[in-house]
Amino acid sequence: MIELHSYPTANGLKVMVLLEELGLAWRHVDVNIRLGEQFSVAHLRLSPNNKIPALVDPDGPGGRPIALMESNAILVYLADKHRAFLASDPAGRYDALQWLLFQSSHVGPMIGQANHFNNHSDVQYGKDRYNREVARLYRVIDNRLAEQPWMGGSEYGIADIALHPWCRTRQQVAVDPGSHPNFFRWFDAIDARHAVRRAYAQGKEIRARMDQASSAGAMIDLYSTADNLARLNGATARAG
Numbered sequence: 001m002i003e004l005h006s007y008p009t010a011n012g013l014k015v016m017v018l019l020e021e022l023g024l025a026w027r028h029v030d031v032n033i034r035l036g037e038q039f040s041v042a043h044l045r046l047s048p049n050n051k052i053p054a055l056v057d058p059d060g061p062g063g064r065p066i067a068l069m070e071s072n073a074i075l076v077y078l079a080d081k082h083r084a085f086l087a088s089d090p091a092g093r094y095d096a097l098q099w100l101l102f103q104s105s106h107v108g109p110m111i112g113q114a115n116h117f118n119n120h121s122d123v124q125y126g127k128d129r130y131n132r133e134v135a136r137l138y139r140v141i142d143n144r145l146a147e148q149p150w151m152g153g154s155e156y157g158i159a160d161i162a163l164h165p166w167c168r169t170r171q172q173v174a175v176d177p178g179s180h181p182n183f184f185r186w187f188d189a190i191d192a193r194h195a196v197r198r199a200y201a202q203g204k205e206i207r208a209r210m211d212q213a214s215s216a217g218a219m220i221d222l223y224s225t226a227d228n229l230a231r232l233n234g235a236t237a238r239a240g
């Protein structure tokens, strides 16, 4: 059975959504990033960059197992394998892929930085810089959706699946229906999908279970990078 080694953040949730959309049998292997489990030797073998999510498919290319990190690489892999949620004609495929990469290159990192400065620092420069950038990205998304029904083009697919969980945090900047009508039309249409609802509901349950485990364990400060190199060096040494 497919294993998703993960924690239900936006990057974990997007893979859960696609697994549900595809109707696949899969199981969640909890990697509790609040307890530092992303630095375990076992997880680093799947995800050398010590991040979630990672996917293990026992039935990969050529019938051999495959392990993958980077959520959007995982989405492309699953879409290709099942010939779904990614256009098969070259023009449509590249159109969708550019928006998929827009998510991992811009939306994820900028929202991540905005969250960090807004909630874990008092550095006004950082708050202003990233909140402005996030507001700009919502304008880009609304403009794209004025041209096409979906971020990936004419059909719902992995670019939409990748972006939607990130856009659930839009309250941080002023994104209102009056000025972003296309964004809201798109967001609500995805929110109403059964597979999306199922995945987000599972994410909530998994999160509760993992948060309970966190409070019983030795939590790391996820918002400090001070010890991460030492953690990676320690795991590298343990792996021999």
Ligand SMILES: N[C@@H](CCC(=O)N[C@@H](CS)C(=O)NCC(=O)O)C(=O)O
Residues within 6 Å of the ligand: 009, 010, 011, 012, 033, 038, 050, 051, 052, 053, 069, 070, 071, 072, 104
């Ligand atoms: N570009 C990566 C980003 C992965 C990522 O940043 N994962 C975060 C959670 S959303 C994580 O594992 N954080 C733990 C850490 O930084 O130690 C992807 O899309 O998979």
